[in-house]
Amino acid sequence: MRLLHPEVRDLVPEDLLDLYDLPGPHLRAGFVASVDGVVAVDGRSASLGGPADKAVFRALRAVSDAVIVGAGTVHAEDYGPVQYGEGARTWRQAHGRAGQPPVVIVSRRGQLDPDAKVLQGPVILAVPEGVATPQGVEVIRTTDPLMLRRSLHDRGLSRLLCEGGPSLLTSLLAAGVVDELCLTTSPSLVGAGPRLLSGAAAARLALRSLVVDDDDDDPGVLLARWSVIRSDS
């Protein structure tokens, strides 16, 4: 693994924790896509992400206070609770990060499979006012991106990671609440399939860091961090 920007140096996967730690409150999105922008093959993202993407996925979770995800992705990817390996746990303890981050599920309908794996860990369900919700799950009564972000900050969850999917990312970008896009580009073309964005959401981006992974099995994976340039800045 080699950092190419903002400086050139070799990295080991553990270095990604410090590289991806972002000070201050923020909301960022972590995705993997093919070179032509497809984010799922046969309904899931797994085949796009190799070891380098898994390493950055784990690092992003390790440095975050909460994982935000759309109900569609929870279902498609059979989401479970956020879990950490030894390295991430040690890093979090050393950096004063609290226990297990909740998975914040965003849904207009508020329907969760009662057997969903994700319910085995802390969950916050973000739904509009008036929608019926399952018992025993913490609920935030808004899906408005700005209000949701504020409400999570009020709960002490200020480093926010959105793991998708495209519909939710599009809403968050359109509302101007995304600070950073962490995008793994898989060295592949897929053709058909869902794209990174599901609708209109334009933004200017600035490259913050770029890593190339030349793993023998999957050479040429690019791990990019893009800052979203606010239209008012």
Ligand SMILES: NC(=O)c1ccc[n+]([C@@H]2O[C@H](COP(=O)([O-])OP(=O)(O)OC[C@H]3O[C@@H](n4cnc5c(N)ncnc54)[C@H](OP(=O)(O)O)[C@@H]3O)[C@@H](O)[C@H]2O)c1
């Ligand atoms: N490559 C990657 O990194 C990556 C990451 C994530 C997902 N994916 C793929 O993306 C596909 C799923 O795409 P998707 O666009 O359907 O995923 P999604 O955004 O996770 O799910 C859509 C659903 O989430 C809820 N939702 C989304 N935006 C909302 C908003 N602004 N307000 C309220 N509720 C909102 C709604 O749930 P209700 O229907 O419950 O109201 C909506 O039907 C899957 O194939 C998955 O594998 C890929």
